[in-house]
Amino acid sequence: MSRWRVLTFLLCVIGISVYLTEYDPQRISQNPLESEPCTCGNCLAENDTWFLQRINQSVEPFLSANYKLSEDAFNWWKILQEEKRNFSHYRETLDTLFQIFPNSPDLIDPRPQECRSCAVVGNSGNLIRSHYGPLIDFHDVIIRINHGQTKGYESDVGKRTTHRIMYPESATDLDNTTRLVLFPFKIQDLEWLIKAMTTGFSGKRTYAPIKYKIKANKDLVMVMNPGFMRYVHEAWLQKKGRYPSTGFMAVLLALHICDEVHVFGFGADRDGNWNHYWEKLKDTNFKTGIILELKSTKQSGS
Helix, strand or coil, rough: CCCHHHHHHHHHHHHHCCCCCCCCCCCCCCCCCCCCCCCCCCCCCCCHHHHHHHCCCCCCEEEEEEEEEECHHHHHHHHHCCCCCCCHHHHHHHHHHHCCCCCCCCCCCCCCCCCCCCEECCEEEECCCCCHHHHHCCCCCCEEECCCCCCCCCCHHHHCCCCEEHHHHHCCCCCCCEEEECCCCCCHHHHHHHHHCCCCCCCCCCCCCCCCCCCHHHHHEEEHHHHHHHHHHHHCCCCCCCCCHHHHHHHHHHHCCCCCCCEECCCCCCCCCEEEECCCCCCCCCHHHHHHHHHHHHHHHH
């Protein structure tokens, strides 16, 4: 598979220039392992070997009481943010977690002859004046990330949210119908979820303030599997960087739970500015390692 194709695919997934002009949905995936005929408007061909070499539907996106993370995967995960505690402590923490939250994730069941659609909504300023709100709200699953706002921005980003991805430093209160999807990077993140929805979190502060309590429906809590994070890093990013970004993992998560995925609001705007659609960022000196490396490859002519 040519490097040009890798570049094209990653640019689509990461969202550079996605939905900057008139609506032309980037339809990324129809589950290639489904035996049923594709019923989506635009589907990935089953003979796309590049995609099939990377997608692995046997990898569990979420933790459950019955799932057993391998110690090898744990050892990969624990170095992401320098976790010092061991595998036994991780398993003990999970035992406590599943005494409070559902034993298995709440997923949309496959529907024969129907198309399950996902909208992954990033926080880029390129959503401003896009008027994509109704299009986003039309999807079955609407995934928002971290502090992504809806109130006051409905015409551009929609008003519905089915899944809210967060980690402790980006936590926000949810209504009673939205699924809290935790992306944990260390054991303390799991401990935060337990305590923030019960007695209150009092662990150590990291690089940003952490909410003491959070409002959410505990019956709709879902926790990303560290093994899935490793799979995304190795199969899709070819081990580039320390680990995948939250946005990239959100897109790959969508590929695993929906038949068709549309990506909105990723990347810089047409002028190269990095801002959130609801605020201007003070620090805009962002760099994306994967894109920079691919640009270098392009410039070298290889």
